[in-house]
Every structure is written in structure tokens, then in C-alpha cells.
Amino acid sequence: xxxxxxxxxxxxxxxxxxxxxxxxxxxxxxxxxxxxxxxxxxxxxxxxxxxxxxxxxxxxxxxxxxxxxxxxxxxxxxxxxxxxxxxxxxxxxxxxxxxxxxxxxxxxxxxxxxxxxxxxxxxxxxxxxxxxxxxxxxxxxxxxxxxxxxxxxxxxxxxxxxxxxxxxxxxxxxxxxxxxxxxxxxxxxxxxxxxxxxxxxxxxxxxxxxxxxxxxxxxxxxxxxxxxxxxxxxxxxxxxxxx
Amino acid sequence: xxxxxxxxxxxxxxxxxxxxxxxxxxxxxxxxxxxxxxxxxxxxxxxxxxxxxxxxxxxxxxxxxxxxxxxxxxxxxxxxxxxxxxxxxxxxxxxxxxxxxxxxxxxxxxxxxxxxxxxxxxxxxxxxxxxxxxxxxxxxxxxxxxxxxxxxxxxxxxxxxxxxxxxxxxxxxxxxxxxxxxxxxxxxxxxxxxxxxxxxxxxxxxxxxxxxxxxxxxxxxxxxxxxxxxxxxxxxxxxxxxx
Numbered sequence: 001x002x003x004x005x006x007x008x009x010x011x012x013x014x015x016x017x018x019x020x021x022x023x024x025x026x027x028x029x030x031x032x033x034x035x036x037x038x039x040x041x042x043x044x045x046x047x048x049x050x051x052x053x054x055x056x057x058x059x060x061x062x063x064x065x066x067x068x069x070x071x072x073x074x075x076x077x078x079x080x081x082x083x084x085x086x087x088x089x090x091x092x093x094x095x096x097x098x099x100x101x102x103x104x105x106x107x108x109x110x111x112x113x114x115x116x117x118x119x120x121x122x123x124x125x126x127x128x129x130x131x132x133x134x135x136x137x138x139x140x141x142x143x144x145x146x147x148x149x150x151x152x153x154x155x156x157x158x159x160x161x162x163x164x165x166x167x168x169x170x171x172x173x174x175x176x177x178x179x180x181x182x183x184x185x186x187x188x189x190x191x192x193x194x195x196x197x198x199x200x201x202x203x204x205x206x207x208x209x210x211x212x213x214x215x216x217x218x219x220x221x222x223x224x225x226x227x228x229x230x231x232x233x234x235x236x237x238x239x240x241x242x243x
Numbered sequence: 244x245x246x247x248x249x250x251x252x253x254x255x256x257x258x259x260x261x262x263x264x265x266x267x268x269x270x271x272x273x274x275x276x277x278x279x280x281x282x283x284x285x286x287x288x289x290x291x292x293x294x295x296x297x298x299x300x301x302x303x304x305x306x307x308x309x310x311x312x313x314x315x316x317x318x319x320x321x322x323x324x325x326x327x328x329x330x331x332x333x334x335x336x337x338x339x340x341x342x343x344x345x346x347x348x349x350x351x352x353x354x355x356x357x358x359x360x361x362x363x364x365x366x367x368x369x370x371x372x373x374x375x376x377x378x379x380x381x382x383x384x385x386x387x388x389x390x391x392x393x394x395x396x397x398x399x400x401x402x403x404x405x406x407x408x409x410x411x412x413x414x415x416x417x418x419x420x421x422x423x424x425x426x427x428x429x430x431x432x433x434x435x436x437x438x439x440x441x442x443x444x445x446x447x448x449x450x451x452x453x454x455x456x457x458x459x460x461x462x463x464x465x466x467x468x469x470x471x472x473x474x475x476x477x478x479x480x481x482x483x484x485x486x
Contacts, residue, residue: 067320072313077368110364113404117360121353125320150403157396161356161388 009035011128012174013119014063016040018053019201020221021134021177024189026061028176029132031192037126038063039119043071043111049209053200060198069118092204092214112145116154120171124162129171136177136185151175182224197233211235252278254371255417256362257306259283261296262444263464264377264420267432269304271419272375274435280369281306282362286314286354292452296443303441312361335447335457355388359397363414367405372414379420379428394418425467440476454478 012034016022029036040054051068058066112135119131135146144150155173159165177185189196202211202218211218211234218235225232255277259265272279283297294311301309355378362374378389387393398416402408420428432439445454445461454461454477461478468475 070315072315073364077310077365109367109406110360110404113363113400114357114360117353117357120356121316122320124352144406144409145404147403150400153396153400153403157356157393157400160390160393160396161353163352163387166387 009033010130011035011037011064011123011126012130012132013123013126013128014038015115015119015131015133016054016058016063016066017134018050018055018057018199019134019217020182020189020196020199021136021185022054023057023061023134023194023196023199024185024192025132025134025174025176026057026063027189027192027194029130029174030061034130034132035064036061036132037122037128038066039115039122040066040068041071041115041118042068043073049205050200052209053198056198060195067122071114092212093219094216110145112143112150113154116158116173120158120161123171124164127164129164129169130174131171132174132176134177135175136180136182148175148178151178182220183227186221186224186228195233199234201234252276253373254278254280254307254366254369255373255375256366256369256371257281258358258362258374258376259297259301259306259309260377261293261298261300261442262377262460263425263432263439263442264379264428265297266300266304266377266437266439266442267428267435268375268377268417268419269300269306270432270435270437272373272417273304273306277373277375278307279304279375280365280371281309282358282365283309283311284314284358284361285311286316292448293443295452296441299441303438310365314357334459335455336462337459353388355386355393356397359401359416363401363404366414367407370407372407372412373417374414375417375419377420378418379423379425391418391421394421425463426470429464429467429471438476442477444477 010033012029014022014026014029014036016026016038017040026036026038038054038058040051042048042051054068055066112133116131116133119133123129123131135143135151151173155171158171158173162171164171180188186196200209200211201221203215204212206212213222213235222232222235253276255272257265257269257272257279259269259281260283269279269281281297281301283294285291285294297311298309355376359374359376362376366372366374378386378394394416398414401414401416405414407414423431429439443452443454444464445456446458447455449455456465456478465475465478
């Protein structure tokens with residue numbers, strides 16, 4: 001369903017993993033008045049359950065469209081060597097100071113570059129001048145492609161890459177969570193009405209989609225909800241198993 | 244088959260379309276001593292016959308491996324609006340001065356960025372520090388993502404994007420044909436033993452794979468072969484139809 005306001009809103013492409021961060025970013029982009037075209041990726045990630053979460057979140061937050069791009073990565077041996085694609089164990093119950101030591105085993109080679117390149121192609125097709133993604137400070141100590149200088153370099157490259165750039169319609173990469181803590185992210189999301197029970201962050205979910213509660217991603221969000229005096233709704237006992 | 248020399252050669256990723264330019268680049272990278280991992284893309288392009296050419300060329304020029312990545316672009320509406328993906332007619336029999344007027348209808352949004360992003364991911368997996376691609380002067384008057392400043396920006400971004408970059412192993416993008424004419428490209432390729440009858444450049448081939456002889460790509464290579472006193476072997480009458 002579209003309305004007058006949506007018809008006249010500028011379009012943005014929003015990378016949506018189905019996790020807590022990207023859900024918050026989608027809410028932020030919506031609140032800024034963008035018609036949001038959500039883009040998710042199926043790259044044979046261990047936690048394919050996050051794509052179901054992405055679908056729920058896109059609907060919940062009123063995305064103008066939602067695309068899931070299948071990346072043919074396993075047959076190519078791309079993205080190998082990451083715990084997220086099943087080649088290495090996911091670390092459990094690590095204290096926060098160990099989480100940020102070096103490049104994490106969940107690092108996926110050039111992942112954000114591949115994702116942003118698709119977003120760039122889609123932005124050009126949709127005449128969208130804005131791309132949103134949910135990288136943040138907690139990540140960028142470890143993932144090279146979550147750092148501000150990387151994002152600035154991608155934006156500079158993108159503006160040389162496209163017809164829009166050549167014609168003077170510049171493209172902007174927005175990473176509104178870049179300097180925020182998890183607590184700040186969740187606070188903002190709650191303010192904007194994000195239902196975090198719909199999101200999925202766990203690196204190692206059970207086959208029924210339940211978060212493990214012990215990987216870095218689970219521990220980080222649990223701690224943030226606790227700091228806000230709340231329980232992480234993704235870990236609710238009363239949650240139906242087969243969603 | 245591998246030999247001692249190949250085992251110790253540094254690895255490079257080579258973008259291989261199956262056309263004249265990328266075949267020449269593969270030969271150049273091989274001549275520079277690289278173990279070449281060729282990478283082609285199946286993006287529902289009208290001339291899927293080029294992938295068969297890419298396979299022939301990879302074998303002919305002794306690539307260490309050859310991968311074809313299927314890009315899920317049609318269902319996403321990515322790469323729409325280009326003559327190469329079937330949405331607009333391919334111009335025929337244009338004089339050279341009209342070919343370079345503005346951004347061509349064969350422009351595919353963000354294509355080189357998507358291709359180079361995959362190459363970057365593969366380079367990191369293979370610990371390759373070099374990526375080769377066959378963009379050249381004839382193209383870069385019209386395609387924004389064939390210009391030297393674009394390639395420099397991609398390289399700068401790539402070195403911020405990856406674990407290798409962070410650890411000080413820099414990645415280099417090589418576009419050896421950048422300032423060459425088609426004549427110079429073919430001369431170099433012939434010198435290196437490239438069999439151009441195996442390549443495919445046509446934007447609008449017949450169902451049996453025969454080049455049309457009238458699109459920009461066909462005309463440009465024909466003219467270059469003629470300038471060298473040769474016939475374009477991709478247009479040979481005696482060539483079997485069903486290859």
C-alpha cells in the first residue's frame with residue numbers, strides 16, 4: 001500500500017540483516033521521511049533464520065519494498081573461513097574484553113563491500129541517493145569494513161562509479177549508529193517503536209530459530225537490555241518455537 | 244595440472260568476460276608470472292554465449308582456476324535498464340564518433356563495482372594481492388566505472404575493507420589496457436599467443452553464438468583487426484556454428 005506521502009518521499013536503500021542494529025536503522029531512515037527499500041542477502045549463512053527476521057522487520061517498519069539477494073558464494077568458495085558461514089566454531093560466553101581482540105572469526109571477507117555494491121546498483125536503478133546501514137562502534141574495533149574511514153572511501157568510490165555520480169546527483173552512505181553504544185541504539189529504537197522481539201542477532205541459533213544466548217551477539221544485546229532495566233525480548237521464554 | 248613454478252607463483256584474480264580485452268589481460272597477467280584465478284559472471288546477460296567463450300579462454304591461457312558467479316540480479320531488478328540485459332535495443336552500425344557520445348545504453352548500473360567486490364572477496368580468500376581487469380580507453384569515455392579515477396578510488400576503498408589491508412598486505416588493481424587502443428591490445432595479445440577466435444565481444448549474437456558484426460563491440464574489434472591487416476577471427480565464415 002502506498003500513500004501520497006510515500007509517493008513523494010525520496011527513496012533510500014537500507015541494508016537489513018534482520019538484526020537489532022539494522023532494524024533500528026530502518027526505523028531511523030523511515031523517521032527521516034525516506035521511502036525505504038530494504039535489501040537482505042542470502043549467502044548460505046549459518047543463521048538463515050535471520051532472513052525470516054528481516055522479512056518480519058521490513059513489514060513491521062513499513063519498508064516500501066524488501067528484496068533478498070541470493071549470493072552464489074558457497075560454490076565459489078567466497079566468504080569461506082568465517083564462523084558465520086559454517087567453517088569455524090562460534091565462540092561462546094566470552095567476556096567483552098576478549099570479543100574485541102583483533103579481527104573476529106565471524107569476519108566475512110569483503111562482505112560489506114559486496115553488500116554495499118548491490119545497494120549501490122539498486123540505488124541507481126531506483127534513483128535513490130541514500131544508502132543506510134547499521135554498522136556501529138561495537139563492531140568496528142574488529143571488522144575492517146565497519147570503520148568510518150572505510151565507509152568514507154566507499155562513498156567516494158560510489159560517486160565515481162555511477163551515472164548518477166557523473167551527472168552530479170551524489171550518493172550518501174549513512175551509518176547513523178556508527179558511534180553509538182548498544183544501549184543508545186536500543187533506546188533510539190524503542191523511542192521509534194521498534195519491536196525487538198522480531199529481530200534476530202544470534203550467531204548460532206537452534207534449528208527452531210531460538211537465539212543461543214551465549215555467542216558474542218547474544219551477550220552484547222542482553223547486556224544492553226539489562227543496562228536499560230529490560231529483558232531481551234528475543235530471549236523470551238514464552239516465544240513460540242517455530243517462527 | 245600444476246607445476247613447481249605455478250605452486251610458487253603469486254596469485255591474482257582476473258575478471259574474465261570472454262571478450263577480447265579480458266582475454267588479453269589474462270595473457271598479460273600470466274606473462275607477468277601470476278597464477279591466475281579467473282572470475283566470470285552470469286548475470287542473465289543477453290549474450291550468455293560469452294560465458295562459453297570465457298571457459299575456452301581460461302583453458303587456452305592456462306588459468307589456475309575459473310569460477311562463474313551467478314548474480315541474482317533479474318529477480319531483484321538490479322542491472323535493469325541496460326541493453327546488455329535485454330531491456331533496450333542494441334545500437335547497430337554506428338560510426339565511432341557516435342559510440343562515445345555520453346553514457347552508452349549498454350551501461351549496467353554499478354556493474355564493475357559489483358564485479359570488483361566479488362574479486363576482492365575472492366582475492367582475500369586466496370591470499371591474492373592483485374586483481375586484473377580489462378577496462379580500456381575506448382570504454383572509459385562513456386562508462387563511469389571504467390575511468391582511472393574510479394579504479395583508484397576502488398583500490399583505496401579495498402585497502403581499507405579487508406583483513407589483508409589492515410595487516411599491511413596491500414591490494415593492487417591492475418588495468419593494463421587502460422590507455423591502449425584496440426589495435427595495441429590486439430597486437431599485445433597476438434605477441435602473447437592469444438587465439439582471438441576463442442573470444443566473444445558481440446552485444447547481440449545470434450542464438451548459435453555468431454557475432455552480429457554490426458554492434459559497437461563488433462565494429463570496434465573489426466576495425467582494429469583491419470588496421471593490423473587481419474581479419475577478425477571471431478567473424479570467420481568457416482567457423483562452426485554450434486560452438
